[in-house]
Amino acid sequence: MRSLHAALRRLLHAVLLGLVGAGIVHIIVLLLVPEFSERDAWSRLSMASDLYRMNRLDAEAGGAPVVKSVDPLFYATACRFDLEEGMVRIKAPGNVPFWSVSVYDRNGHNVYSFNDHTATDGKLDAVVLTPAQMIDVRKDLPENLQGAIFVEAPIDEGIFVIRSFVPDESWKPIVSRFLDQSSCELQDF
Amino acid sequence: MLKNAFLMLLSLAIAIGGGGASVWYALKIQDGVGAIRIGQWTAFPDIGTPAADPYSKARVAREGVLALGRAEGLSFVAENDAAGDQLKRECTYRIEGGFPTARFWTLYAADQSLGVVETGKSRLAALQSYEVLRQPDNSVIISVGHHPMPGNWLLTDGSGRMYFVLTFYDTPIASSTGLSDVSLPRIVRAGCDA
Numbered sequence: 001m002r003s004l005h006a007a008l009r010r011l012l013h014a015v016l017l018g019l020v021g022a023g024i025v026h027i028i029v030l031l032l033v034p035e036f037s038e039r040d041a042w043s044r045l046s047m048a049s050d051l052y053r054m055n056r057l058d059a060e061a062g063g064a065p066v067v068k069s070v071d072p073l074f075y076a077t078a079c080r081f082d083l084e085e086g087m088v089r090i091k092a093p094g095n096v097p098f099w100s101v102s103v104y105d106r107n108g109h110n111v112y113s114f115n116d117h118t119a120t121d122g123k124l125d126a127v128v129l130t131p132a133q134m135i136d137v138r139k140d141l142p143e144n145l146q147g148a149i150f151v152e153a154p155i156d157e158g159i160f161v162i163r164s165f166v167p168d169e170s171w172k173p174i175v176s177r178f179l180d181q182s183s184c185e186l187q188d189f
Numbered sequence: 190m191l192k193n194a195f196l197m198l199l200s201l202a203i204a205i206g207g208g209g210a211s212v213w214y215a216l217k218i219q220d221g222v223g224a225i226r227i228g229q230w231t232a233f234p235d236i237g238t239p240a241a242d243p244y245s246k247a248r249v250a251r252e253g254v255l256a257l258g259r260a261e262g263l264s265f266v267a268e269n270d271a272a273g274d275q276l277k278r279e280c281t282y283r284i285e286g287g288f289p290t291a292r293f294w295t296l297y298a299a300d301q302s303l304g305v306v307e308t309g310k311s312r313l314a315a316l317q318s319y320e321v322l323r324q325p326d327n328s329v330i331i332s333v334g335h336h337p338m339p340g341n342w343l344l345t346d347g348s349g350r351m352y353f354v355l356t357f358y359d360t361p362i363a364s365s366t367g368l369s370d371v372s373l374p375r376i377v378r379a380g381c382d383a
Contacts, residue, residue: 007192020317023212023231025208034250035211041253057255067253070264071356072315073295098292098358100261110237110251113258113295115359140265161255164356165293167319 034107041108041159045080052088052184054079057161062134066080074130075164075175079184084156087137087189089148092182096175098165103128104159106176120147127187128153128160145187160184190346200328229279230265230355234363249342262358268350270376276351278306280381281334284337284343284353286374288329291360293318299352308346316343329374330353335382 031036038042044067049055057067057076067078081088092099100115113161116122126149129137134152162182164175223242225232236245237256249256257264269275278298290293297315298306306314321329321341329381333337333353335346345351353376357363362371 010196011199014200015203018200019207021200021204022207022211025204025212029209029212030215030247033247039253041255044253067255070299070303070354071295072297072313073317100258102255102261102290104237104260105239105253107243107246108237108253108255109239109246110256110258111239112317113260115260117359118260126206159255163257163261165317167230168315168331 017101041104042076042080042106042157043175044161045159047080049080051080051082052186054179054182054184056179065130071163073166074163075166076161077179077182078158078159078161081128081184081186082157083128083130083133083153085186087127087133087187088160088184089145089187090126090160090162090182090184092162092178094178094181096164096178097167097171099124099178100163101126102161102163103151103153104161105153105155108159111153111158112151112156114149114151119149123147124162124182125149126151128158130154131154133150133189137155140170184185204248212247214245216251226263227371227373229267229269229376231272232265232266234263257356259363260359261363262356262360263352263363264356265373266299267353267355273377274378276353276376277381278345278351279335279346279348281332281336281379282337283377283379284329284331284333284374285377286328286373287326287372288318289357289362289371291299291318291357291361291362293359294355294357296331296343296353296355298343298356301350301352303352303354306347306351308344310344310346312344314336314344314346316341321382331374332379336378 055075059079102113103111105111125147128151131152166172166175166177195363223235223245224231237249295317300306308314323329329337331341331343
């Protein structure tokens with residue numbers, strides 16, 4: 001009887017220890033998922049194309065979308081950049097009903113976003129750069145950058161996404177062209 | 190000795206198995222940490238921002254989401270109707286009421302992965318605010334179902350669970366101070382095919 005009692009106590013002890021351990025493992029796994037995920041947006045995009053390459057996120061361009069762009073009434077395109085190599089300039093010509101832009105860091109967190117109301121005459125012309133590069137640019141602003149929107153982001157690697165609204169069928173080619181003609185380039189300075 | 194080894198293995202199994210499974214479960218359920226509920230609609234205003242909680246961050250990394258920024262818009266997802274029943278693709282629904290201020294909004298019927306429902310036709314299972322007919326008081330009534338309906342009609346098809354995704358673009362409610370007094374349309378079940 002006594003030995004059964006002791007065995008049960010030790011079993012209970014082991015189970016409790018296991019539950020405490022489960023809590024610790026839960027926290028560790030949770031914090032490690034973002035570090036080791038190979039399915040995050042950056043990894044998916046890097047399998048599809050190089051740095052500074054625009055990559056359509058909607059299925060319209062053919063093939064399954066690389067990163068799920070959820071809204072079916074939107075087209076989107078993305079490019080990856082590395083600010084350690086220099087600042088990056090994104091431009092897109094033409095007028096569409098609505099566009100919006102987001103800058104993400106390496107982990108896919110949205111660090112900055114703006115839409116066409118922010119830009120002068122609705123033209124998409126933006127430069128992403130680090131605060132240190134911004135100080136250099138401020139000293140002597142080049143002529144060709146004067147109309148651009150400057151996005152100061154304290155990151156090195158990042159993703160730039162342009163989303164554009166497709167109100168109906170007739171807008172599809174126009175919005176498609178807007179995104180396909182967008183460019184994502186390392187800007188010399 | 191053998192008994193000790195068994196107990197140790199049991200503890201380890203509970204720790205590793207339980208810890209891993211609980212993370213997996215927490216990331217799988219729709220209604221996670223950081224959710225804001227308005228009626229039947231759920232939004233995650235903080236998802237994809239550096240200020241998000243660890244669960245949202247893990248979900249973003251696992252699913253490869255690129256969440257909408259504050260200046261872009263805010264998405265709401267509904268999985269139940271006003272009576273609290275799960276939304277079904279074979280049923281017809283009425284979505285009615287006022288919509289908060291935004292430059293425009295889009296509404297679409299989604300499957301489990303929140304991708305748009307395949308209709309098998311050229312008409313998308315999606316509507317947007319520029320094309321809807323409004324009531325005299327500026328509210329909107331949308332009929333959802335497989336069969337054509339007068340007024341605003343959102344086409345769906347197939348069977349199984351369905352979600353509605355309502356996204357407001359360029360809207361003041363995306364800054365969380367505006368979220369407290371927002372009211373969203375009601376989802377009422379009108380009938381089922383069978």
